[in-house]
Amino acid sequence: MTTVFIKGLGLIGSSLVRAIRKQHPAYKIIGCDTEKETCSYALEHKLVDHITADLIGAQTADFIILATPVDEIIKDLRQLANMPLKRDVIVTDVGSTKQKVLKAALPLQNKGITFIGGHPMAGSHKTGVTAGRADLFENAFYFMIKTNAADPAYLQLQELLQATKVKWLLISAEEHDQLVGQISHLPHVIAAALVNQTQNFFADSPLGMRMAAGGFKSITRIASSDPTMWSSILQSNSAIIVQQLERYINELNKIEQAIVQNDHEQIFSFFESAKHSRDKLGPKKLGQLPDFFDLFINIPDRIGSIASITQLLAFNKISLVNIHILEIREDIDGVLQLTFMREEDRLKAEKLLTQKNYVVLRRD
Ligand SMILES: NC(=O)C1=CN([C@@H]2O[C@H](COP(=O)(O)OP(=O)(O)OC[C@H]3O[C@@H](n4cnc5c(N)ncnc54)[C@H](O)[C@@H]3O)[C@@H](O)[C@H]2O)C=CC1
Numbered sequence: 001m002t003t004v005f006i007k008g009l010g011l012i013g014s015s016l017v018r019a020i021r022k023q024h025p026a027y028k029i030i031g032c033d034t035e036k037e038t039c040s041y042a043l044e045h046k047l048v049d050h051i052t053a054d055l056i057g058a059q060t061a062d063f064i065i066l067a068t069p070v071d072e073i074i075k076d077l078r079q080l081a082n083m084p085l086k087r088d089v090i091v092t093d094v095g096s097t098k099q100k101v102l103k104a105a106l107p108l109q110n111k112g113i114t115f116i117g118g119h120p121m122a123g124s125h126k127t128g129v130t131a132g133r134a135d136l137f138e139n140a141f142y143f144m145i146k147t148n149a150a151d152p153a154y155l156q157l158q159e160l161l162q163a164t165k166v167k168w169l170l171i172s173a174e175e176h177d178q179l180v181g182q183i184s185h186l187p188h189v190i191a192a193a194l195v196n197q198t199q200n201f202f203a204d205s206p207l208g209m210r211m212a213a214g215g216f217k218s219i220t221r222i223a224s225s226d227p228t229m230w231s232s233i234l235q236s237n238s239a240i241i242v243q244q245l246e247r248y249i250n251e252l253n254k255i256e257q258a259i260v261q262n263d264h265e266q267i268f269s270f271f272e273s274a275k276h277s278r279d280k281l282g283p284k285k286l287g288q289l290p291d292f293f294d295l296f297i298n299i300p301d302r303i304g305s306i307a308s309i310t311q312l313l314a315f316n317k318i319s320l321v322n323i324h325i326l327e328i329r330e331d332i333d334g335v336l337q338l339t340f341m342r343e344e345d346r347l348k349a350e351k352l353l354t355q356k357n358y359v360v361l362r363r364d
C-alpha cells in the first residue's frame with residue numbers, strides 16, 4: 001500500500017492531504033505536527049490515518065512531504081539524511097524559498113534519495129489545519145525545482161498531487177528565489193512596513209487607523225500573514241530580498257525627488273506606467289490567490305439590517321469569507337460587501353437577496 005508521510009498539517013499541508021485523500025482514498029496518510037489540537041483535528045476529520053512523533057512516520061513512507069516553516073524544513077532534510085528510509089521514497093517540500101532548501105537536501109540526495117523541491121503559489125494569510133481546502137491550489141502555479149527533470153519521480157509526484165489541479169512549472173532554485181522574492185516576499189515586507197509606519201504615525205490619534213480606506217486595506221492585506229512563517233522566509237532568502245528592497249527604496253527616492261521638485265511630468269509618468277503594467281494583470285489573472293467573489297448590497301441605515309442579511313445566508317447554508325461595511329453614515333444608506341469563496345455561493349446569495357428585494361450589484 002502506498003504510504004504518504006506529511007510533516008506540518010497547517011494551511012498548506014492539510015490542503016495537500018485533503019487533495020491526496022480525494023484522489024487516492026486507499027493511500028495511507030501519516031501526519032505529524034507539534035500542535036496537539038491540529039493532530040486531533042486531522043485525525044477526527046480523517047485527513048490522516050495516524051499521527052507519529054516527529055519524523056518517525058517517514059521511515060515507512062513512499063512519499064515524504066515537508067510542510068512546516070522553511071527553517072524547520074531545512075532541519076528536517078538534514079535529519080532525514082541520517083535516517084533509514086525506503087530506497088524509492090520521494091521527498092518533497094512546499095517551502096516558499098528554494099536555494100537553501102536544495103542545499104540542505106544535498107546529503108539526502110548524496111545517499112541516493114530523490115528530493116524534489118516544490119512550492120505551490122497559492123495560499124492565504126490564514127493559517128492552520130482548519131483553513132485548509134482541497135481546492136486551495138486550483139489553477140495556481142506549482143513550482144518544481146528542476147534538479148533532474150527526466151527522473152520519473154517528477155511524474156509520480158504530479159500524479160500524487162493531481163487533485164490539486166495546479167499548473168506545474170519547472171524552474172531552477174535561483175530563478176525561483178529571484179521571482180518569488182520580487183512578487184511575494186518584497187510585497188510582504190512593504191505591506192508590513194506600511195502598516196507599522198501608519199500605526200506609528202497615528203500613535204496619538206487612534207481614530208486615524210480606524211479611518212483606513214479601501215486602498216490602504218488592499219495594499220496591506222498580506223500584512224496579516226503569519227509572523228513565524230514570514231520571519232523564516234525572509235531569513236532564508238535574505239540576500240535576494242535585500243537587493244530587491246534596495247531597488248524598491250531607489251524607486252521611492254525617485255518619486256520623492258519628483259515631488260520635492262514639483263516635476264509634474266515625472267509624477268504623472270510614475271502613476272501612468274504603474275497603471276499600464278497593473279492593468280495588464282487583469283482582475284482574473286492575479287494567479288496567486290484563489291479568486292474571491294464579491295456582492296455589493298445597498299442596505300438601509302436601520303438597526304438589524306445587516307443581521308437580516310447574514311441570517312438569510314446562514315439559514316440557506318451559504319458561507320461567507322468576509323463581510324465589510326462600506327460608505328455607511330448616519331444619514332445615508334450603506335453598502336455591504338459580501339465575499340464568497342465560490343461563484344456558486346455568490347449566485348445562490350444573489351438570487352435569494354434579489355428575491356427579498358435587495359439591490360444587489362457585482363463590480364467585476
Ligand atoms: N501560507 C501560504 O500562503 C503559503 C505557505 N507556503 C509554505 O508552506 C509552509 C507551511 O505554511 P502554512 O501551511 O501556511 O503554515 P501553517 O502555520 O498554517 O502550518 C504550519 C504547520 O506546521 C506545524 N509546525 C511548525 N513547526 C513544526 C515542527 N517543528 N514539527 C511539526 N510541525 C510543525 C505548525 O503547528 C502548523 O500546523 C511554509 O514553509 C510556507 O513558507 C507555501 C505556499 C503558500
Ligand SMILES: O=C(O)C(=O)Cc1ccc(O)cc1
Nearest residue numbers: 096121122123124184222288
Ligand atoms: O500572494 C501572496 O504572496 C500570498 O500571500 C500567498 C502566498 C504566500 C506564500 C507563498 O510562498 C506563496 C503564496
